[in-house]
Amino acid sequence: QQPVQSPQAVILREGEDAVINCSSSKALYSVHWYRQKHGEAPVFLMILLKGGEQKGHEKISASFNEKKQQSSLYLTASQLSYSGTYFCGTAYGGSNYKLTFGKGTLLTVNP
């Protein structure tokens, strides 16, 4: 089941903050966040595990709300280099591990 990402797109000025959400209707085991720049491969940002862990990566952090089956990605003081499409990939556990990706959130950071 494909997770739902919101918003679909967001435009920021450099220095502004943004939040991207990833929701699932099925119980999540883990959420993986990736960023993809135009014409490039998705690049791994971080993994969130069930249990509500919050992880950080410089000015990008994320949380996992097990009750809501939702993960949020927080981009603080955005930089031009943050522009790209952000994907969440969800894993539901079980014997065959696979990631199911959301449709992505296009983030544009302008000067």
Add this chain to the structure above:
Amino acid sequence: DTAVSQTPKYLVTQMGNDKSIKCEQNLGHDTMYWYKQDSKKFLKIMFSYNNKELIINETVPNRFSPKSPDKAHLNLHINSLELGDSAVYFCASSQDWGASGVETQYFGPGTRLLVL
């Protein structure tokens, strides 16, 4: 020091042709994947191999056949190409198949396939 590499980078071909895409990883990972990303950027898994054994086989036409000669290589052969096969195909690898769902996947640069 490319971690996951794919060839070719671009592939333009006619409908009905057969083509192959190759993927190699030098990370020492046990698991490799093929993803298809369509024009709307939807990234969908197609296949996964763990230690040369097929472990994920999504609903993909039989025209697509993966082959893993060894742990470091995963190839994708496509028969009788159709217009709808036009997409970017990404190879990825992870340390293990991650039954715990915590394995990071590293993506190759992608192969842009255009079927005319």
